[in-house]
Amino acid sequence: MRIGQNPAKTIERVVQPRQVTVAIVTYIPFLSGYYAQGLDILEASLSSLRANTSEPFDLMVFDNGSGVETQSYLRDEYAKGNIQYLIFSGRNLGKGGGWNFIFGAAPGEIIAYADSDIFYHPGWLTRSLEILETYPNVGMVSARPLRSREQYFSATLDWARRTSDVELTQGQFITWEIFNQHSLSCGIDETQSRQWFNESCDWKLNYRGLEAYAGAAHFQFVARKDVLHTLLPFEMDRPMGQVRALDEQLNEADYLRLMTAEPLILHMGNMLFDGQAGMGGREKRTHRVVDWPPFRKMILSIYHRIFRLYYGRS
Amino acid sequence: MRVGTNPIRSRYLAYSYQRVGVASITFAPFLEGFFSEAIEVIDIHLNSIRQSVSENIDLLVFDNGSCVELTDFLCAQQRLGLIDWLFLSKHNLGKAGALNWIFASMPNEYIVYTDSDVLFRPGWLEQSSEVFNTFERVGIVSAQTAFFDDIPGVAATAQRLAELPGVQLSEEMPNPEILSEFCEGVGAPAEVRQRLEQIPLHVATHRKKGVRAVAGTTHMQFMLQRELARRLSPLPVTRALDSSDDFEINRRVDAMGYLQLSLPVPLVYHMGNRLEGRYMLEANNIRRNAGRAFEPWDHARAQSRQKSRSKKVFGRSLQHSPRLKRLIQRVYAFLFDILYANYE
Numbered sequence: 001m002r003i004g005q006n007p008a009k010t011i012e013r014v015v016q017p018r019q020v021t022v023a024i025v026t027y028i029p030f031l032s033g034y035y036a037q038g039l040d041i042l043e044a045s046l047s048s049l050r051a052n053t054s055e056p057f058d059l060m061v062f063d064n065g066s067g068v069e070t071q072s073y074l075r076d077e078y079a080k081g082n083i084q085y086l087i088f089s090g091r092n093l094g095k096g097g098g099w100n101f102i103f104g105a106a107p108g109e110i111i112a113y114a115d116s117d118i119f120y121h122p123g124w125l126t127r128s129l130e131i132l133e134t135y136p137n138v139g140m141v142s143a144r145p146l147r148s149r150e151q152y153f154s155a156t157l158d159w160a161r162r163t164s165d166v167e168l169t170q171g172q173f174i175t176w177e178i179f180n181q182h183s184l185s186c187g188i189d190e191t192q193s194r195q196w197f198n199e200s201c202d203w204k205l206n207y208r209g210l211e212a213y214a215g216a217a218h219f220q221f222v223a224r225k226d227v228l229h230t231l232l233p234f235e236m237d238r239p240m241g242q243v244r245a246l247d248e249q250l251n252e253a254d255y256l257r258l259m260t261a262e263p264l265i266l267h268m269g270n271m272l273f274d275g276q277a278g279m280g281g282r283e284k285r286t287h288r289v290v291d292w293p294p295f296r297k298m299i300l301s302i303y304h305r306i307f308r309l310y311y312g313r314s
Numbered sequence: 315m316r317v318g319t320n321p322i323r324s325r326y327l328a329y330s331y332q333r334v335g336v337a338s339i340t341f342a343p344f345l346e347g348f349f350s351e352a353i354e355v356i357d358i359h360l361n362s363i364r365q366s367v368s369e370n371i372d373l374l375v376f377d378n379g380s381c382v383e384l385t386d387f388l389c390a391q392q393r394l395g396l397i398d399w400l401f402l403s404k405h406n407l408g409k410a411g412a413l414n415w416i417f418a419s420m421p422n423e424y425i426v427y428t429d430s431d432v433l434f435r436p437g438w439l440e441q442s443s444e445v446f447n448t449f450e451r452v453g454i455v456s457a458q459t460a461f462f463d464d465i466p467g468v469a470a471t472a473q474r475l476a477e478l479p480g481v482q483l484s485e486e487m488p489n490p491e492i493l494s495e496f497c498e499g500v501g502a503p504a505e506v507r508q509r510l511e512q513i514p515l516h517v518a519t520h521r522k523k524g525v526r527a528v529a530g531t532t533h534m535q536f537m538l539q540r541e542l543a544r545r546l547s548p549l550p551v552t553r554a555l556d557s558s559d560d561f562e563i564n565r566r567v568d569a570m571g572y573l574q575l576s577l578p579v580p581l582v583y584h585m586g587n588r589l590e591g592r593y594m595l596e597a598n599n600i601r602r603n604a605g606r607a608f609e610p611w612d613h614a615r616a617q618s619r620q621k622s623r624s625k626k627v628f629g630r631s632l633q634h635s636p637r638l639k640r641l642i643q644r645v646y647a648f649l650f651d652i653l654y655a656n657y658e
Contacts, residue, residue, distance in 0.1 A: 094328025
């Protein structure tokens with residue numbers, strides 16, 4: 001039975017959310033294999049976010065079924081006040097499921113989404129917000145110039161071509177170093193990366209004196225919550241690999257997809273090593289037995305089975 | 315840099331949501347005074363939800379800025395599988411603020427809101443669902459009989475029910491025993507109890523199905539469809555806990571022309587903040603069941619049954635043998651190194 005009055009009734013004011021909610025989805029089921037450095041990378045990501053963001057923001061972390069080590073780390077960060085909103089999901093809802101949760105519920109008017117393996121440089125949010133506020137009808141802004149397929153930013157090019165005060169130029173504006181830095185972070189070898197670099201180009205826009213590149217990345221972007229709400233819910237039945245839906249839907253709805261001219265974030269991937277920022281690349285070792293396709297296939301199969309046994313349990 | 319392929323990129327399916335998601339809001343800034351038994355009450359509350367349903371549900375707990383003891387407890391329950399989604403907010407966003415999150419983000423077809431001091435009895439979900447399936451344009455269904463007649467929308471619901479074909483509407487005086495239980499739970503003073511004894515309930519009976527429902531709803535527990543929940547938010551947030559914020563839900567549901575109903579027999583009970591009173595027998599049974607028979611992963615058992623026997627045996631072995639777990643992890647890491655550690 002109720003005895004006395006709930007003191008919560010006497011709380012006069014509730015905390016108002018900040019304009020920007022930085023939202024991060026984490027998934028580190030255990031700390032070995034692919035995820036061996038997962039926690040170090042998450043730590044580096046959150047540290048750089050705190051150190052290199054000058055605007056006030058609320059941090060929301062959606063943990064998509066991580067192991068106990070990651071959950072403990074996140075709880076500590078929450079207890080320290082470094083995370084304002086922390087959501088633990090017992091099972092992996094997929095990236096789309098995570099997005100449905102955080103985009104639906106994030107309290108800020110602006111959502112800065114990022115995967116948990118992003119390193120932030122000074123000015124990443126400032127520059128992103130400038131573009132978001134200067135260009136009209138912006139769907140998403142990523143804080144790094146990248147090259148992606150034109151089909152995902154055709155609406156941006158169409159808008160630029162029909163708008164008189166937009167200067168649109170095509171060329172190789174991104175340097176090889178910046179291009180290759182991201183390629184390496186995605187596990188693409190240098191030969192392949194060089195080929196793609198030579199065969200592709202960039203689209204640069206200048207609108208009201210502010211430069212931006214056409215295209216954006218779904219692993220890190222800043223967007224208005226009301227725009228993202230128009231896309232919900234995302235129907236993705238797999239944990240990963242269907243996130244192009246966001247790019248496609250924004251483009252189809254004629255929203256601009258833009259990137260900052262400078263690389264202000266870095267995709268770290270799953271391995272940290274000395275000199276990562278420089279991304280000089282290392283010599284690839286070869287091994288006759290390991291690289292023999294049938295052997296490799298067999299080991300890969302065992303490797304995946306072990307992972308499935310872990311993942312399948314929950 | 316990325317080395318190798320993220321293992322979850324291939325083959326695995328993301329979790330599919332259950333039909334019903336239950337969301338509970340917790341708040342205990344400290345464990346003294348009013349909140350001295352908060353953890354025990356919440357423990358009974360959460361276990362009663364799990365024990366009272368015959369279908370799998372998703373259970374979300376939204377902690378609205380509680381003390382570390384309670385958040386530790388909730389994290390432990392989440393790890394054990396009692397809670398599916400645990401939402402920790404550093405600050406109290408108000409009940410309406412938390413409801414805004416719940417209404418906007420819960421992915422289930424039906425969303426059930428509950429205060430964290432409500433005890434659930436078997437049948438509440440089935441009977442609430444039956445009301446949804448029987449009457450037209452049902453907005454909200456509460457498993458606690460609604461006795462108050464001054465909640466926005468009660469009169470309009472009664473009028474709409476009277477106009478429904480195949481539905482008989484009657485006025486009935488509240489059952490003294492049921493009313494007494496309700497008043498004890500909410501700590502209603504004698505004058506309120508006397509007033510409620512005089513207010514007749516508008517009871518709708520579906521002639522064909524025999525399903526009965528009472529006009530009106532409560533704020534401590536209710537069920538609604540996701541589409542309606544999305545349309546109700548954002549709710550205005552004035553204070554941490556303010557009944558005028560709750561009334562706004564009723565106003566909006568009423569304005570959209572939906573019915574607000576409750577069950578004639580209460581299948582939830584407001585425990586309040588103290589473990590005493592007539593419900594203790596039920597509460598003890600729930601605790602006993604939780605201690606003896608309840609297994610943390612019980613709700614997932616139906617799904618795991620579909621898995622092969624070898625997987626189940628393997629899962630159990632891992633749970634009970636840290637050595638085996640470490641060994642497998644080492645093998646896993648070793649294989650990974652062979653496959654992907656191409657860089658010195």
